[in-house]
């Protein structure tokens with residue numbers, strides 16, 4: 001039995017830890033924060049299997065310059081971090097070409113096509129199937145033009161094997177009676193699901209992991225102790241060194257600095273999003289929804305109705321700009337006219353986003369016993385179980401059933 005140290009106990013780290021544990025390893029997870037309060041805490045909670053078109057898609061690139069100048073627009077860049085983000089942004093922009101959009105979508109879909117089945121199998125294995133709702137997810141459009149603009153992308157998704165139906169605004173209202181009656185049309189993502197609560201999702205996985213003999217150590221990794229060929233230990237803030245046979249770096253947006261300590265340069269930004277949990281929303285909602293024009297999601301969690309979204313480039317230590325969360329909640333009233341917006345609990349999350357929107361999964365260049373499992377951007381929850389399976393194969397030296405070339409760390 002080998003000892004594997006997983007750095008980061010977010011949704012990706014704990015899914016990897018469980019898979020490694022199932023494969024017979026002794027596993028220690030290092031997690032400095034409260035369990036389940038990483039990026040996934042602020043998530044829309046969707047298993048967004050067909051969200052395979054990169055964020056750099058042309059529509060976004062056309063709108064981005066205007067948005068960037070508006071501190072309260074859907075996508076913004078804080079002046080203090082503009083210079084630091086520039087190299088990332090140039091790479092991001094280079095991925096807006098049609099040929100890149102197609103290639104990236106294919107690469108992401110290789111991971112998302114099995115992701116729902118992987119997640120269902122993982123949850124069933126641990127008696128946690130109740131964490132997943134069975135309802136699909138709906139996207140709402142104000143006008144036929146908005147849907148027409150997206151149709152090309154939906155066709156790409158269909159061609160890759162995903163199920164997307166177009167319905168009228170009236171049919172959407174029949175599916176979800178609390179929404180406004182004047183939506184023009186909607187799409188139903190038949191193969192998406194949503195979770196009942198993202199914090200509980202991560203917390204329950206941690207519970208199972210520790211009940212099965214796993215160790216969660218409250219510790220912040222600060223770097224690696226290195227030998228000639230890889231890592232010989234993880235140094236922590238308290239001065240300890242945690243040793244293992246192998247290491248998995250799954251510290252979300254914070255992975256970049258730790259990888260740099262190994263001499264690995266990861267292109268990744270911690271892109272801020274906000275979630276507001278409305279604990280007495282005054283409306284009944286059964287489907288998770290996306291409001292296309294607003295660029296945010298509304299998800300029924302057991303802890304309240306969550307309104308989540310926003311894309312903000314700021315440093316890892318930047319203070320939240322809660323005004324951005326408030327704006328999303330105001331816009332959510334357009335979708336749900338009966339929405340009560342108090343009491344509200346606000347959360348911030350940092351999506352670990354690469355310039356090509358693809359995750360980084362694979363051995364760290366130059367450090368054979370370190371596996372990188374990070375950069376999942378807006379898909380970490382969707383891809384957690386699939387990533388766990390891949391990391392399990394890599395740790396055992398088995399060839400994964402997916403070609404891993406597209407997700408390697410040195411592709412940038």
Ligand SMILES: Cc1cc2nc3c(=O)[nH]c(=O)nc-3n(C[C@H](O)[C@H](O)[C@H](O)COP(=O)(O)OP(=O)(O)OC[C@H]3O[C@@H](n4cnc5c(N)ncnc54)[C@H](O)[C@@H]3O)c2cc1C
Pocket residue numbers: 007008009010011012013030031032033036037038039040041042043044045046047048219220221222250251252253254272273274275308309310348349350351352373374375376377378379380381382383
């Ligand atoms: C508004 C919003 C909406 C989203 N909606 C969705 C969605 O609908 N579907 C979806 O699939 N994804 C969604 N996402 C993305 C998803 O939340 C992330 O991709 C996912 O949470 C990333 O998981 P992770 O484990 O890599 O990172 P995290 O969840 O951030 O976990 C990383 C962990 O590492 C720990 N850590 C940090 N530094 C160190 C260190 N030095 N040593 C040890 N540990 C450390 C942190 O404390 C944290 O717990 C959304 C994100 C946001 C912000």
